Amino acid sequence: MHDLKSQINPEKVPQHIAIIMDGNGRWAKQKGMPRVLGHHSGVKSVREVTEAAAQIGVKYLTLYAFSTENWNRPPAEVTALMSLLVETIKGEISDLNKNGVRLTAIGDIEALPAATLKTLKEGIEKTKDNQRITLVLALNYSAKWEILHATRLLAERVKSGELNPADITEAMFEQVLSTHGIPDPELLIRTSGEARLSNFLLWQVAYAELYFTPVFWPDFGQKELFEAILSYQNRERRFGRISEQLT
Numbered sequence: 001m002h003d004l005k006s007q008i009n010p011e012k013v014p015q016h017i018a019i020i021m022d023g024n025g026r027w028a029k030q031k032g033m034p035r036v037l038g039h040h041s042g043v044k045s046v047r048e049v050t051e052a053a054a055q056i057g058v059k060y061l062t063l064y065a066f067s068t069e070n071w072n073r074p075p076a077e078v079t080a081l082m083s084l085l086v087e088t089i090k091g092e093i094s095d096l097n098k099n100g101v102r103l104t105a106i107g108d109i110e111a112l113p114a115a116t117l118k119t120l121k122e123g124i125e126k127t128k129d130n131q132r133i134t135l136v137l138a139l140n141y142s143a144k145w146e147i148l149h150a151t152r153l154l155a156e157r158v159k160s161g162e163l164n165p166a167d168i169t170e171a172m173f174e175q176v177l178s179t180h181g182i183p184d185p186e187l188l189i190r191t192s193g194e195a196r197l198s199n200f201l202l203w204q205v206a207y208a209e210l211y212f213t214p215v216f217w218p219d220f221g222q223k224e225l226f227e228a229i230l231s232y233q234n235r236e237r238r239f240g241r242i243s244e245q246l247t
């Protein structure tokens, strides 16, 4: 474990890592347990991975905690996930503050159940001055929703005569995404063996390195995070150029 960490080049640690936490249900099923216990175990991974990321200098960690499509799950599971979020945020605030973790969220959060929204806003408010790492929870998030929402905001400005369509730039578009102010992730991890983006950060991952691992989210911890970072550091990021042009 220590050995893995010492192999990480501190100069090339991604500023922002995004994770699609997948496989909680299958992890639980494999053990003959109800799915919701998989989500409970998933919270342990959230804690361990956040701390490990902060330790090596990652500044932003975005976790896909609940997608717009997740409302289609059985109602009991949706309710359990919402309660777990409330419980977890309430229970973790003092540890988040001790460890310098600032909590924030992306997605259509105003449409979350009132209790979830209230706790989330409290968590965001109470951790807003922390600077070691920002933990971004994607909640009621979908990238297509986000892009549409951004388009509507810009269209309003065009309609009011304030903005000319020809003057719309990438930077301006980024300003109206829910991730405004957050650098794009350099590394996107998905657990549980699925190789899909599932409507997550489609704009922001344009140049991200993608890392897929068969490990289920509840089994993903510090060691697995460091392995993903080492894989990332061994890749050559060319951004459309050729090898010889990179210094």
Ligand code: FPP
Binding pocket: 021, 022, 023, 024, 025, 026, 027, 039, 042, 043, 046, 063, 064, 065, 066, 070, 081, 084, 085, 088, 089, 137, 192
């Ligand atoms: C994916 O596994 C997991 C989710 C949709 C929920 C993730 C939520 C948590 C880990 C808890 C949230 C807590 C915080 C504080 C972020 P799955 O249910 O899709 O697994 P499956 O594909 O095996 O069915």
